[in-house]
Amino acid sequence: MSHSVIARAAEATPPGLARRFKGLSDRAIAWSFVAPTIFLLLAVNIFPLIWTIRLSFTNFRANRPNAEVEWIGLRNYDRILTDSDIWQTMQATAHFLCWTIVLQVLIGFSLAWLINRKFKGNDLWTTIIVLPMMLSPAVVGNFWTFLYQPQIGLFNYVVAFFTGADPTSFSMIGSVSLAPWAIIIVDTWMWTPFVMLICLAGLRSIPDSIYEAAECDRASKWRQFWTITLPMTLPFLMLAVLFRGIENFKMFDLVVQLTGGGPGNTTTLTSIDLKREAFEKWRTGYASAYAIILFVTVFGLASIYVKALNKVKER
Amino acid sequence: MAEITLSNITKRFGDTLALDDVSMTVPNGAFVVLLGPTGAGKTTTLRLVSGLDQPDAGRIEIGGTDVTRMTPAQRNVAMVFQQYSLYPHMTVRENLGFPLKSPLLRYDDAQIARKVSEVAEMLQIAHKLDNKATALSGGEMQRVSIGRALVRRPEVYLMDEPLSSLDAKLRADLRVELKNIQAQSGVPFLYVTHDQIEAMTMASHVGVLDHGRLVQFGTPREIYEDPVSVYAASRLGLPRINILPADLFAGAPTGARYIGLRPEQIRQGDGAESRVIRVEHLGDQTRLHLKFRNHDLITVTDAHSGLRSGDIVQITPDAPFYFDASGARVH
Numbered sequence: 001m002s003h004s005v006i007a008r009a010a011e012a013t014p015p016g017l018a019r020r021f022k023g024l025s026d027r028a029i030a031w032s033f034v035a036p037t038i039f040l041l042l043a044v045n046i047f048p049l050i051w052t053i054r055l056s057f058t059n060f061r062a063n064r065p066n067a068e069v070e071w072i073g074l075r076n077y078d079r080i081l082t083d084s085d086i087w088q089t090m091q092a093t094a095h096f097l098c099w100t101i102v103l104q105v106l107i108g109f110s111l112a113w114l115i116n117r118k119f120k121g122n123d124l125w126t127t128i129i130v131l132p133m134m135l136s137p138a139v140v141g142n143f144w145t146f147l148y149q150p151q152i153g154l155f156n157y158v159v160a161f162f163t164g165a166d167p168t169s170f171s172m173i174g175s176v177s178l179a180p181w182a183i184i185i186v187d188t189w190m191w192t193p194f195v196m197l198i199c200l201a202g203l204r205s206i207p208d209s210i211y212e213a214a215e216c217d218r219a220s221k222w223r224q225f226w227t228i229t230l231p232m233t234l235p236f237l238m239l240a241v242l243f244r245g246i247e248n249f250k251m252f253d254l255v256v257q258l259t260g261g262g263p264g265n266t267t268t269l270t271s272i273d274l275k276r277e278a279f280e281k282w283r284t285g286y287a288s289a290y291a292i293i294l295f296v297t298v299f300g301l302a303s304i305y306v307k308a309l310n311k312v313k314e315r
Numbered sequence: 316m317a318e319i320t321l322s323n324i325t326k327r328f329g330d331t332l333a334l335d336d337v338s339m340t341v342p343n344g345a346f347v348v349l350l351g352p353t354g355a356g357k358t359t360t361l362r363l364v365s366g367l368d369q370p371d372a373g374r375i376e377i378g379g380t381d382v383t384r385m386t387p388a389q390r391n392v393a394m395v396f397q398q399y400s401l402y403p404h405m406t407v408r409e410n411l412g413f414p415l416k417s418p419l420l421r422y423d424d425a426q427i428a429r430k431v432s433e434v435a436e437m438l439q440i441a442h443k444l445d446n447k448a449t450a451l452s453g454g455e456m457q458r459v460s461i462g463r464a465l466v467r468r469p470e471v472y473l474m475d476e477p478l479s480s481l482d483a484k485l486r487a488d489l490r491v492e493l494k495n496i497q498a499q500s501g502v503p504f505l506y507v508t509h510d511q512i513e514a515m516t517m518a519s520h521v522g523v524l525d526h527g528r529l530v531q532f533g534t535p536r537e538i539y540e541d542p543v544s545v546y547a548a549s550r551l552g553l554p555r556i557n558i559l560p561a562d563l564f565a566g567a568p569t570g571a572r573y574i575g576l577r578p579e580q581i582r583q584g585d586g587a588e589s590r591v592i593r594v595e596h597l598g599d600q601t602r603l604h605l606k607f608r609n610h611d612l613i614t615v616t617d618a619h620s621g622l623r624s625g626d627i628v629q630i631t632p633d634a635p636f637y638f639d640a641s642g643a644r645v646h
Contacts, residue, residue, distance in 0.1 A: 213396060216387045216392060217414035228404075232404055
């Protein structure tokens, strides 16, 4: 591919430019422009990837650089895929991913739909709604630990107010059954505005005249929603799901700050687990294999999804 | 099908008076063409009748029922939009079928398919039925837009320049088709156009709008042969009516400031001399551009005329129109 880019760049370079760089052909000039980028890509993306693949077949440990590195073939992969702890973190990640996406899409789309009505001050409301997204995940994680405090936390108080339960009777972060939901709630609180913005762009891309035509064609508001609004915003919705999916697959900061992966392993997402293996236990080879497995998973899912997205766009 | 009555309709958009006290009756089965330049209120009239906009004052009745506050769906109108407004994510077939799938109509799939293919056939887009609406040329989009209105029988058809982006042949075909539909169904048409031929050939009535006011309403012949003003006279006729100072010719009535001469109101062969500037042979007729005492005139002459530029032609007004300083007709 790089060759065709070079060829096109050479073609696009106006004649005469070469005269100023004496002795250099157009092709050489084009290469000299592209080379730094290619070098950078190779250095920071391609080389580490290949190196990681190599390490994943060894028992290398980064904290013992002088120890002898043994070539152990697929043993790392075998151990990871048969490890029930890792399957549990995978499940925790899947649970977190599915629910955050479902909630954020539902709430985000509804908010966008409401904001899209023409009313006074909707710009102000948009700004207010978007605020959580502008905060740092570390800050959000930190202050939600306070909101989740059983004794003084606002969250427990509000839940207690509506359900009548004792606010100190449950702990969102401390309980094995509630902790997975605690991180889902915070992520939804923080990132629903992002989904809303994308949906809003989708809704605003539908011209009024289409609704007017539907109005004249005697379509009810309900039918207009299902036959016009939803299909025409679907590509945007799918894009939002893609962004949120990729983001949350590598979710780290917010959850570390909130629960630190606990209680037990209940909120240990794969990225947290991976970081522990690589930089706390220093099992570099093992962690490399782990990373490659995650990479292949995300890459596979994302390419299937992007294909579906393109199909929807073509419709 | 029903009679449509607009009574004292006024509509403002901010400071602009879009329609000013317009009253008009579209008789059952009529084909009413609205004429006027951009901003005269033609599209606003259609939108008010359709129910997409609400008038600030006045009453709209369809078939004797007051529909002023009703929605477009309740009014049962079909509209062809100037900007087409097709459903971009649907195929041509789905676009055409959309109005028929309204639960108000209760058509089954076979009926819908039959009606869609009938309309597609008539509009010569049958081969494009499975195309996406966005993968069409402008003319094809416009035909789909017409088809979406014609698939059902509403109380009234509202069409906003529906033939403007079609080529001449197709335009002529569709003029006939629309006329046939109107004759067979008896559904009244309210139709906006800039095209003289469409107005003259299709209209049973013409409404002339000027800055939101309905200045004349009548048959095309009435508007053509008995215009109330320079403005109304200029709406119809090809080539356009010539407006000259009245004192150029003898015989102007008192108060007349301008004389209006349609080509057939200029008799050739006697009277004052004028010079031929340009001759345009159109086949069935020949257009003469004349210079008469420093004024330009356009008239029509025999198809086989041997006149050339530079020749001298004698002309006399023949039963011309006279208008006063404000442009109103003087008898």
